[in-house]
Amino acid sequence: MVAFLRWAGSIVAGTLNGLIKFTLAILLILIVISLFAMARGDKMPGSMVLSIDLRKDVADSRPGKYSFGARAPTVLDIVLGLDAAERDPRVKGVFLRLGTGALSVAEAEEIGAALKRFRASGKFVIAHAQGFDGAGLGDYVTATAADQIWMQPKSSFAAAGVGGGEFFVRGLLDKIKAEPQIAKRSEYKSAADMFMESSMTKEDREQLQELMKSTYDAAVNTAAADRKISRAAMVAALDASPQFTEDAKAKKLIDQIGFDDDALGAALNKAGGDAQAITLSQFLGAKVASAYGSGPHIALVQASGEIVEGSTGGGPFDNSSVIAGDDMAHAIREATADKDVKAIILRVDSPGGSVAASDQILDAVKKAQAAGKPVVVSMGGVAASGGYYISLSANKIVAHPATITGSIGVLTGKVSIGNTLGLVGVKGELVGVGKNALMNSDLAPYTPEQWAALNAEADGIYADFTKKVAEGRKLPLAKVQEVARGRVWTGADAKERGLVDKLGGFWDAADVAKRLAGVPAGDRVRFKLYPRQKGFLETVSDWLNGDDDEVQAIENFKTLMTSPVISHTAHAVRQAPRAGIELRAANLPE
Template identity: 40%
Template sequence: MKQFLITVAGVFAGLLIFLIGVPFVLVVMAAGAASSSSTPQRAVLELDLRDSLSDQSPQNPFAGIGRRSASVMSVVEGLRRAQSDPKIKGLLIRLPEGGLEPGSADELRQAVLRFRASGKPVIAHSQGLYPSGVVTATYMLGTAADELWLQPGASFQVTGLSSQDLFLKRAFDRFGVKPQFEQRAEYKNAVNGYLYDDYTPAHREAQLSWMNSVYQSNLAAAASARKVDAAALRRTLEAGPYLAEEALSNRLVDRLGQVREAQVALMRRAGADAEIVEFEDYGPGRERGRAGAPSIALIEAEGAIVTGRDGGGNPFAGSSNIYSDDVAEAFYDAIKAKDVKAIVFRISSPGGSDTASEQILSAIRAAKAAGKPVVVSMGSYGASGGYWVATEASAIVAQPTTLTGSIGVFGGKFALGEALGRYGVDVRELNVGNPYAGAFSMGREFTPQERAAFARWMDNTYANFLTRVAVGRKLPPERVQQIARGHVWTGAQARELGLVDEVGGLYQAVDQAKRLANLSGEPRLRRMTPNASAFEALERMFGVSAASVRTLAAAAWIFGDPRASAIMDELAQARMRDGGALVLAPERFR
């Protein structure tokens, strides 16, 4: 009976996937094929940055359905293709009203400058700039265009950079919540908001350090683009805020106009019958280069670093984690690939698990031992665990405003017993074995012995981190002690300290990998990022069994769609091989 119910459930799930998923996948495939071939003969790309912008495209094929948001990597690769595409005649950038992440803005700025170098015009249009986030980074990106337009009457409030932090100590004291955390060391301030009611001197110093570095970097890039002195530009900006007309008179923008006027201006330059094409409809295109020729593998990872594999979760949401098993496996696949001669590891991560970070670092060591250099390209973040994984790479490339370093650790718990007791909730515990087994009970504080044992563990973890940095960066341990202590640096600062080899973006990292592997010409960039296929995502969503796969294949055959049938056959064969079966099947005609 149990097996019958399982089979029925599998059949139902299979039919549901077939009736909903297969048509959707086929539509997506058809739309993708159409979009790649439907670019008009004279096209102006419109890149809209007003929605949220991730560093990388989601690994889940269904993530972002219903949304039109881009990723930094898709924009960089798309512009690289567009600069040599004779159909693309210009670029219009729709700027957000608030700030961009500084590292993302740097990467996009470099891509825009490369596009402009091909002789194609670029207009950046803003409907107003407001003091939200790092708005100086948004302005810097706008100045990279040939012309920066501002909507008439709009606000121009680029006067500096601000950051806010919440401090909860007084609230915790009031409600009886007792945060108990260990930090290594004084600049590792991620939990300061729980422990204090204001910035500590070290926290204030570290925060202002990276903020000033980002601000100066943004100003220098904008001043260079505007062909003015950086100090003079700073004085003009800080004398604001301005309305659009004042910004124009102060030569902070080039022209006032509505977005439609900017579109028309670019289409006139593009020639008769020019059309606007949304950037998402243009896309990054296919990997260039001959299959089998020497290639450089590109492995991407974004988010917090955790152990295990991506279990799928919500198939319509992008993953916010870096799964150590998936990333390590991608490295081992690149090691086995004979055409891969070097690896570029693109990472944007504020940190995570030390053991997960060590697993990824071990895979990087294996790649280097196999004679394949590994170059790390950092996005907006390469901090804590995000820096741990990079320590022993052949080279590290970061943007001038990438937040990196944070060489330190923290950990602890909240003791909630007193707070819950005020509401009649009692926490009790039972332990077997060493008393430390209950050290992380939420009902009470650490005992002195537990706190001492936990502190020793933190010391050892921190020492391991320092060792990784000293060995990987070839720095004396005492020097690492000085520049670590949990301090966050920008890429420009990290370069001066020896924590980063080069300031730049993805394609600077590719060039570095090419040099280290002694490759000539333009090798193929082969993406080996661990991605779930459309059917794997559906399988995770519905928990498809082997029985439902067979039902899917039968249904596809009955409905007579050869593409769906072929896909189902492949999926069924793959599952049978995974189960130990020997599958004899002819190769697909090419």
């Protein structure tokens, strides 16, 4: 046993030493690589076409974390990258690949606007689709921003409209004796209807129908204008889907028929000379920075994902895509404290989440405004519920026509499964001290008193939410109560109701921020990114300083090794007799 413990201890010590040496070696290698890279320049070709692949889901934005290797560009990466490419004389054009149905209409509006801005500088965009596979319109609307749309021969053009559906599991819950108890404020707050209802409510059907109609109108109007055909002709052409490539070309939905290499060849020929295709990720990688552009500083705070309490930790292997309350509030506070920052753009793409974290972020926004920093919200594809909550105090809110926003409401409750367990021979029992200590247990339903308390809590949060909207948007409370009720709106409909100030994308929000900051309209600005982009060395330093789960695991191991059982065992091993002569005193106090 003694020999085994000695052997195990040597293995643990050797492993930890090896990890430390490996980390130091990686650091040294990266330092050398960085020095060589700085000496050699960005190594981009003298003439290039940027290749952007949009055939997988595209995140709106991400926190400023170090990424190992090339990372998939976000919507904001594309927007800012195209701005940099517009000013880089080596970039002649863009080759776009899409068609899998990965893009929403709101994302199409943002990326399409960036492509048109790029084209306005005298450069070109060629889009290629092997097919437009989904019935949704996001990919096609994005493609219409290009100079030319290519499609592979005899492929499917399925883009047709906007639609969707919902599942309802109340019948299943009844069969397995599970009891859903969820309080919602108010009748349009439908996220939990799948548990509480057996079919779509009248209110939910109404809001979804209006949401889809508004999104469809925005998409069709944009596509018709870009393709230079009438709205009626565009509607008729889309109504003919699914159809083949050749049919789409006859209806002027696309321009050319060919494979991807044919379209890329056309792009390279148009660029001229010895132009090369370079991915946007490669281009961005050669321009890694914590700021973009030049001139007065405007902070760009990126908030994308579900809103949660606490911090993500930010370790080198942390790929979380959430808005952590501590991290986001800290980012806004950093931007507020930066004397060079003249205004803040808060980019929001979130379906909401924690009330406490949302309130924490809203407080940071209000304090930034109180410190004299104008805050402009630029909404991405979704800025609803908590996503709207963190936006409501902004000096101005800019949203796309197809942004999903609003959902000013509250959900709270649970599904109790105590009776369900009995169906499979499992029994759960509870023990608690305090009248409501077990109120949130999944094993038992709420008592009548607890259900009343839960509803009172929902009423209080809803009243606070609507009051803050009224104050932030400078609207009568009665009007807010009318447009709230948990209802989702498109950006276009939200603007009509005073929930949004302006329709547009990131660059429209930037223009508003410039005006509020007193920057002349024609002047460029420098966007400083928050949360701040961390390099590899800083990320590893944070990691080794105990900022994430990996270090927590090491701390847990340390706690285990210093526990009484392990300590006494180790002490016994140290005191055990060993072969040979030793100059060691035994049994000394420690």
